[in-house]
Amino acid sequence: MSTPNSDSPAAQAAKKVFSRLDLDGHHLPPSPAPSSPHNGRRRYALATELVYTETKDQYGASSIPIYQSATFKQSSSNGGSEYDYTRSGNPTRTHLERHLAKIMNANRCLSVSSGMGALDVITRLLKPGDEVITGDDLYGGTNRLLTYLKNNQGVIVHHVDTTNVDSVRQVITPKTAMVLLETPTNPLIKICDIPTIARITHEANEKAVVVVDNTMLSPMLFNPLDVGADIVYESGTKYLSGHHDIMAGVIAVNDSELGDKMFFTINATGCGLSPNDSFLLMRGVKTLAIRMEKQQANAQRIAEFLESHGFKVRYPGLKSHPQYDLHWSMARGAGAVLSFETGDVALSERIVEAARLWGISVSFGCVNSLISMPCRMSHASIDAKTRAERQMPEDIIRLCVGIEDADDLIDDLSRALVQAGAVTLTIDGFHANTAEGAAAPAGSEAAENTTAGSSA
Ligand SMILES: Cc1ncc(COP(=O)(O)O)c(C=O)c1O
Numbered sequence: 406m407s408t409p410n411s412d413s414p415a416a417q418a419a420k421k422v423f424s425r426l427d428l429d430g431h432h433l434p435p436s437p438a439p440s441s442p443h444n445g446r447r448r449y450a451l452a453t454e455l456v457y458t459e460t461k462d463q464y465g466a467s468s469i470p471i472y473q474s475a476t477f478k479q480s481s482s483n484g485g486s487e488y489d490y491t492r493s494g495n496p497t498r499t500h501l502e503r504h505l506a507k508i509m510n511a512n513r514c515l516s517v518s519s520g521m522g523a524l525d526v527i528t529r530l531l532k533p534g535d536e537v538i539t540g541d542d543l544y545g546g547t548n549r550l551l552t553y554l555k556n557n558q559g560v561i562v563h564h565v566d567t568t569n570v571d572s573v574r575q576v577i578t579p580k581t582a583m584v585l586l587e588t589p590t591n592p593l594i595k596i597c598d599i600p601t602i603a604r605i606t607h608e609a610n611e612k613a614v615v616v617v618d619n620t621m622l623s624p625m626l627f628n629p630l631d632v633g634a635d636i637v638y639e640s641g642t643k644y645l646s647g648h649h650d651i652m653a654g655v656i657a658v659n660d661s662e663l664g665d666k667m668f669f670t671i672n673a674t675g676c677g678l679s680p681n682d683s684f685l686l687m688r689g690v691k692t693l694a695i696r697m698e699k700q701q702a703n704a705q706r707i708a709e710f711l712e713s714h715g716f717k718v719r720y721p722g723l724k725s726h727p728q729y730d731l732h733w734s735m736a737r738g739a740g741a742v743l744s745f746e747t748g749d750v751a752l753s754e755r756i757v758e759a760a761r762l763w764g765i766s767v768s769f770g771c772v773n774s775l776i777s778m779p780c781r782m783s784h785a786s787i788d789a790k791t792r793a794e795r796q797m798p799e800d801i802i803r804l805c806v807g808i809e810d811a812d813d814l815i816d817d818l819s820r821a822l823v824q825a826g827a828v829t830l831t832i833d834g835f836h837a838n839t840a841e842g843a844a845a846p847a848g849s850e851a852a853e854n855t856t857a858g859s860s861a
Pocket residue numbers: 519520521522544546547587591618620621639640641642643652653654
């Protein structure tokens with residue numbers, strides 16, 4: 406099977422992201438000059454800054470030590486030490502947060518025990534009666550927390566198609582306290598126009614906060630604070646740590662009052678990231694550039710492979726993405742999450758279960774590739790009726806691409822597609838079957854005879 410080469414404009418743009426020029430954001434509006442403890446200013450290209458840190462350790466340790474201590478001795482009963490108690494602050498966590506502030510172009514970064522923990526801290530800025538505008542395609546856990554706030558805390562939540570600025574405009578009022586956006590959305594990979602939505606939100610209420618969940622891109626590919634967002638958060642469980650060995654959440658802001666309020670919540674509730682996980686997140690962040698480069702290149706090839714065989718693929722690296730231009734006007738890469746449809750839930754199930762190299766698992770952004778059916782897994786907490794109303798296809802398969810060899814990934818996917826009967830093998834190669842046609846179901850001759858090498 407031949408695989409399309411990756412010299413498409415998106416592939417080239419994805420490569421360009423790693424040049425100094427783009428990483429310094431010259432094609433984006435100028436960033437505010439952050440004043441984080443690192444002075445926030447990035448002196449080098451992002452790939453360099455990810456690795457470059459100074460620990461100021463007394464022994465010159467080049468990697469931040471894990472200060473595994475709950476308490477810190479004081480020089481007097483009046484205090485006198487920078488730290489007193491790890492819930493309130495810890496040197497390993499502080500080191501991580503300063504590093505991340507620099508990477509995220511922020512004045513301040515806060516780190517907590519998960520991405521959902523980050524959103525919990527952010528939504529505690531709301532009070533009963535406040536209105537929130539958010540998307541109709543959102544990570545399931547985000548939808549669950551917002552539903553809880555709506556049902557129990559008197560917060561009014563409007564779910565609209567945030568990929569359409571006019572839909573947002575229709576519900577914005579001076580009572581809008583928060584606009585919460587994902588781009589690309591998980592799992593339908595839809596794009597939101599962050600600069601325009603930020604502008605119209607602030608015009609309606611200058612105190613409203615625009616919150617962007619940047620988990621799907623990471624600061625390697627997008628800095629929402631640079632284009633009008635007030636708060637950016639990410640699940641550090643994904644690209645930032647990269648190995649699926651910790652849970653973490655990070656929050657970045659430029660406004661010191663917002664930063665102080667959220668720090669208050671973290672100290673008051675005790676959700677700050679542990680010293681050990683702060684160390685692991687710091688270690689992961691150092692390899693973000695190289696992981697993302699490989700993951701994106703692999704994702705681009707896989708998206709092109711599926712599309713060339715007739716599947717409806719959702720990936721912002723494909724020219725066919727309806728919001729391709731909007732995505733590339735804001736971001737420096739397409740990321741490594743894509744989804745595609747087969748038209749048949751049972752067929753999707755067979756594909757997912759036939760994959761070997763692709764682990765059946767939730768999550769994304771880590772070094773190993775994953776395959777999932779969002780409606781049954783990551784988004785199962787959104788009930789079936791709501792999923793249908795929001796036009797989430799039950800058959801959708803999400804691929805989260807890792808750093809393996811791209812040919813191996815394509816071979817394994819090809820074999821799974823054949824074994825599941827999702828493609829018909831003809832003299833010209835593979836062709837996607839429609840919902841009606843499961844032409845080569847598992848165990849059939851075509852499935853058995855094909856190991857589907859990518860060069861077959
Ligand atoms: C887009 C997005 N935001 C937030 C989260 C929450 O992150 P965590 O699992 O670290 O709580 C997830 C996944 O869980 C996600 O996919």
